[in-house]
Amino acid sequence: MAVLSVFANPHRFMAISKPFAWGFTLLGIALIAWGGVYMGLFTAPADARQGDAARIMYMHVPSMWLSMFAYAFMCGASFTSLVWRHALADVAARSAAPIGAAFTALGLITGSIWGYPIWGTWWEWDGRITSVLILFFIYLGYMAVWQAMETQQKAARAAAVLCLVGAVNLPIIHFSVEWWNTLHQTATFFTKDDNAGIGFKLPMYIVALGYLALFGGLTLINMRADILRTRAEMLIQRKLAAAG
């Protein structure tokens, strides 16, 4: 809680967050370029079964990890907002939502492109793909709630509740490949049956770190923009009050 309290003050947050926002963003771009573009396209070997189509996983798999991580982050921020009324928790959750939605869309699109040459279909209504599509709609719904409510306080509470209810989808996504028959392969990485070589793993882990850094940097940038907009709104309200 002590760490959370440090960031409860927007002025202090603005002072501390600037170098981290740009630092994480630049680090993310560098890691994605190194792991995804250089290693993924030039140095990583082709897969024995899928050939070069497997290179799509360097964009697809980390984006799916990040889409779930971003949602879990939003759940943590929403819980913090509801329980402790932390001043910046709502800002953090709202700032992360479009980034999480973008990574989910990236995962769905690259998965579809990967699916066609390997499965022979662009789309399959199976457990994994459908539950990820639902995650994407939850992201959109969460962002729509912020726009739909009369006041920021009402929107914050409704969005936080929606976010926490939507968390039930995360284990469904994770276990969907075990619960239902599906075209999608079961989990490969971080399992006891993980026998992928380091040549495949290293680019993926580097891209995953890059996506994570980019998520952190862009969330901080969005939070800074949100705080500046709020300050501007308060200034406008103060001027209107003084004039009238």
Next chain:
Amino acid sequence: MLNFDKYGPYVFASYAVAGVILIGLIIVSVVRLNAARKKLQSLEKDDAK
């Protein structure tokens, strides 16, 4: 070099989509931050007059 045989179009399409989405995300975030900063600065300037 970069000859992915019949899978080439799919690999390049995936990377192109990733590039568009990630670069777009960065541009939108930075543009919104700069717009918010400029708006606040102009309001503060008016306030100081």
